[in-house]
Amino acid sequence: MKLSIGVDIGGTNTCVGAVTTDGLVLTRIQFRTDDYENGIVYADRLAEAVREVMQASAENTSPEWSGLGIGAPNGNYLTGSIEEPPNLRFKGITPLVSLLKERLDLPQIRLTNDANAAAIGEKIFGAAKDYSDFIMITLGTGLGSGIFVNNQLVYGHDGFAGELGHISVIPDGRYCGFGRRGSLENYCSATGIRRTYFEMIAQRGGHTSLDHKPLGEITAKDIADAADQGDPIAQATMDFTGRLLGEALASTALITSPAAFFLFGGPVQAGEILLGPTRRSFEKHLIPPFKNKIKIIESALPMGDAAIIGAAALVAS
């Protein structure tokens, strides 16, 4: 049975799974990323976890391993390194692919960033199978993107293409990291939705249906649910988010002219409350040759397994 190994490196946890050619996760294990502040010690632990997954898989099947794919924050496909990740404890440049090649005997080991891995996952296992030109958007703590042009993922000259979350949408807008202001992910990620909700309360005053909840525990999902149940401030929040996202997707569409955008992540589960205003704003901001032909579609990747599946897709084809 042909299997790939997918590794999802997050700031808190690392998940390792064996993935079938149909995109099913057979075996998986997890360990804490934030126990490690040294990339080499981390690579030792990761190699051990990969061996555990391979052994566990061999108990039930006769696996033929196609390789190991890794999705990581600031993972660079061209260099095989994790470069200056803002939310991992091992800083600087960690040449993870070469560290793992020294520790594991596998046909191929590849690394990319998490959003690119999701895009490849959508192309190999998800709803983008028949699309040669599309853009994957992942909405979570940040906003990531992976861009396909002509059936190829766009890496750019240095491996860093697809940082749509950092494009400027509101001149002199909200403060973000790096001393910059007004970038998309400060508005349209799960974190951005929370910030907009508080801005709406500030502007409109009064009470909301989430008044009973401790401030720090209010999530984008709570706000989407509140909108669904008729809370006007939550509805205004989701509407604002969709309008801004639609405008940013329209600008992006003008650049690479994809046939579709695939949206993935917690906020996307709000469905039409977010996607309705996104689509309307998107169409409004397109010039005529682009109107009424570019789709905005929910990702078909399963929420829980998407990162592992996407990483495995790097070596599945």
Next chain:
Amino acid sequence: MKLSIGVDIGGTNTCVGAVTTDGLVLTRIQFRTDDYENGIVYADRLAEAVREVMQASAENTSPEWSGLGIGAPNGNYLTGSIEEPPNLRFKGITPLVSLLKERLDLPQIRLTNDANAAAIGEKIFGAAKDYSDFIMITLGTGLGSGIFVNNQLVYGHDGFAGELGHISVIPDGRYCGFGRRGSLENYCSATGIRRTYFEMIAQRGGHTSLDHKPLGEITAKDIADAADQGDPIAQATMDFTGRLLGEALASTALITSPAAFFLFGGPVQAGEILLGPTRRSFEKHLIPPFKNKIKIIESALPMGDAAIIGAAALVAS
């Protein structure tokens, strides 16, 4: 001698030239585009002009024709048609490549839009020869762009990629065509520079060094020259233009991560007066992994011949 034919279709004139493999224009003729309101009659005249250029070239050399390349507003490479051009008299869809194939016996006939042709020209004959990932920006009446990813021009799913001039940069900003507002080309094209100049006069009041000139005759070049000679309102205009262009190029760089932007067109001849603020604003708006490695370079294509050379480059390789 190996030659290509390049055709530059503008709203006013059509230029046809024979181009060498070194990018030199040997013979050229010109006729008025706006004499024609019917695409088929226009194709007759264009085929005749191509034959004239071929005959004139044959008088001096023994040409071996590699084909015919056409750059046209709203020219679609994938369909070979000019589609709904806003500034040509023949409206709707003109299948120019098939009309010409019926009229001319040449190994290949290809069509794309003018900015894509310029990008291919820069790649084949200009300063982008060694770049696999770059973006060409043409500043004229509008703002056009052509994007290379992985040594390939990006056409998108429908042939319309690269419409950078229409991305939104100022929410609810200046009115443009199509009922939209705040798009880049209303600020950073030659036309946009004029509009900014009048806005600066409105905001600051007082007189400028161009007061003697009839309003309708003031060009972006006049404003750049005035800035060069110390006119503070003209300087503020070029500075504003560069800052906005730099921010837009930074957002674009985050999407496809090119190694360089090549800038072409009248306003670029202003040199550092425009490029200085553009580069500073560009670097300011990039996130750290992108800083200090992406170049902003003046195009090496000759101003007068660039459109013909770019069109010929479509069939030169």
